[in-house]
Amino acid sequence: MSAITLKINGKNIGPIEVREDLSMNDFLREVLGMTGTKFGCGAAQCLSCAVIVDDADGTSATMPTCTAPATSFDGKSIRTVEGHASNGQLTALQEAFIRHFAFQCGYCTAGFLNEAQVLLESLEHQPVSREALEQTILEALDGHLCRCTGYVRYHEAVRDVILSEPARYLL
Amino acid sequence: MNISRTRLNLACLFACLVLYATGLVASNTMAGSLPMTLASPEEFAGIADAKARSLALFDEIGKVLASPRCMNCHSANDRPRQGDSGRLHQPPVFRGPDGMGLPAMRCPICHLASNFDPARMPGNKPWLMAPREMVWEGKSLSQICVQMRDPELNGGKSLADLVHHIGDDKLVGWGWNPGIGRTPAPGTQEQAKALVQAWVDTGAACP
Secondary structure, eight states: OEEEEEEETTEEEEEEEEOTTOBHHHIIIIISOOTTSOOOSSSSSSOTTOEEEEOTTSOEEEEOSSSSBGGGGTTOEEEOGGGSSBTTBOOHHHHHHHHTTOOSSOTTHHHHHHHHHHHHHHHHHSOBOHHHHHHHHHHHHTTOOOTTOOHHHHHHHHHHHHHHSHHHHBO | OHHHHHHHHHHHHHHHHHHHHHHHHHHHHHHHTSOOOOOOGGGGTTOOSHHHHHHHHHHHHHHHHTSHHHHTTSOSTTOOEETTTTEEOSSOOOOOTTSSEETTEEHHHHSOSSOBGGGTBOOOSSOOOOOGGGOOTTOOHHHHHHHHHOTTTTTSOOHHHHHHHHHHOHHHHHTTSOOTTSOOOSSOHHHHHHHHHHHHHTTOOOO
16 A cells, blocks of 8 residues: 555645555546546546646646556646536536537547647647647547547537637647 | 257357367467577587577577567557557557657556556556667568667667667566566566677677
């Protein structure tokens, strides 16, 4: 057993004793009851389990939780799907997902939402040209699987959010 | 009706047994086809001719080079492979500018500092593909040897660098500690280093 401490959606969690073989996905879902993060393939192939990891240098990236031990998140700061909306107010990205009917069963949505959020934040620091935008979105969402095949609608929703604030995200 | 149903059940049972047995044979064949041990350099001392000894040493080293633990990341077309069968990596990932994947699918996102066996996820820090200069997939042992030996073809590595790479590199060493479900490279990293050193010392001959 090891004690881990981390920050989830801005809130300090722990120290909590966990087994070395406990996955981060089980830690979130079974220990903390945060079931917004899904368990899909169990092999880091669908990324429905991806959460956002915020590095100390100010950069962020998504990371699957089904294949990572909870202990590897000790000391980290992460964001999950539960942390996007604030006081019941959805983010522009969440609203765009709904407006575009991007998801059907919704199982992959948490992963897509986290990935798209990382993309938006990345574009704020490193904007791209309008011409490069489609490829940028494609590459960002590339690893996520949607068995309802909502890929085009997810893509359009993310594009809408970016184009609604071109000065913020585009060159 | 009852007799037909009984016959159908027996036929299904027989088919299941055949499939099960076939699967067992296939899996045993896969595991059994990979060498597990390495000879030591001393075992080649009886070969008087230095070039012949060097060739024999490289043939032994070839057991390590051909291991899926090495070959899967020395793969062609900028795509890593995985498993003992060397199937294409799933999810589909690509080399990227630094050998560690494309921006949204970087190797260390999944491959952490060590193996996580409950999820069968291999890990080491760093985790990356071999450089393009060292692609081995589809090449004969002879071609790999020529490529390894020539700094013009291997990305500027000297023979001493090769001994160090195979003998001391931590990621290469993972090949002997690959976690559950993967056959380790044969022998030990120390044995492999000794063989490469002996091959170099005898003139680094290529078949």
